[in-house]
Amino acid sequence: GQQLNQSPQSMFIQEGEDVSMNCTSSSIFNTWLWYKQEPGEGPVLLIALYKAGELTSNGRLTAQFGITRKDSFLNISASIPSDVGIYFCAGAIQGAQKLVFGQGTRLTINP
Amino acid sequence: DADVTQTPRNRITKTGKRIMLECSQTKGHDRMYWYRQDPGLGLRLIYYSFDVKDINKGEISDGYSVSRQAQAKFSLSLESAIPNQTALYFCATSDYSNQPQHFGDGTRLSIL
Numbered sequence: 051g052q053q054l055n056q057s058p059q060s061m062f063i064q065e066g067e068d069v070s071m072n073c074t075s076s077s078i079f080n081t082w083l084w085y086k087q088e089p090g091e092g093p094v095l096l097i098a099l100y101k102a103g104e105l106t107s108n109g110r111l112t113a114q115f116g117i118t119r120k121d122s123f124l125n126i127s128a129s130i131p132s133d134v135g136i137y138f139c140a141g142a143i144q145g146a147q148k149l150v151f152g153q154g155t156r157l158t159i160n161p
Numbered sequence: 162d163a164d165v166t167q168t169p170r171n172r173i174t175k176t177g178k179r180i181m182l183e184c185s186q187t188k189g190h191d192r193m194y195w196y197r198q199d200p201g202l203g204l205r206l207i208y209y210s211f212d213v214k215d216i217n218k219g220e221i222s223d224g225y226s227v228s229r230q231a232q233a234k235f236s237l238s239l240e241s242a243i244p245n246q247t248a249l250y251f252c253a254t255s256d257y258s259n260q261p262q263h264f265g266d267g268t269r270l271s272i273l
Contacts, residue, residue, distance in 0.1 A: 081259040092251050092264030142259035153203040
């Protein structure tokens, strides 16, 4: 079953607001990934993190690999309408052969 | 991601029918995966393959089978479809297990 807890499950915000979401686990991860999925499409990779403490940005998006290696967060600054979608975290558990995915955060933006 | 192509994109069929979903990739990756997505449940792994001779069950393999015909092709079959297999199905590929997976645009499957 799922080994990642992603929160919040959904967010309703005003355009221009900042967004923060996170994923936590009881397992230690070697890799954290953040994806975005838009309607009718598959998930697209936003940011990949490979080292504890790593902080990486992609435009208005910033993600961090937690120091304990058991969590990660994604921030979106100054949200715009095209940020709407479902955001997934995913990670590779130490010693495992496949990724595990969070349940997703559905982001809705009011203009 | 145009490098991972899934066919068909949409399919409506009846209970008991055999269905095959196909996936092909031009990324040259050895590893391929099939996921199922249901609302509120995220992505659940059905089967995965690390090379042509390797097939592994995921967390929800019952009722499904797969075939890795070549490095670039990985197909998913439902031998006798049932309504609770109605879902969005995604194929993905990767270089290594801890590397990002690249997804196709999905197949929306409805079983009546």
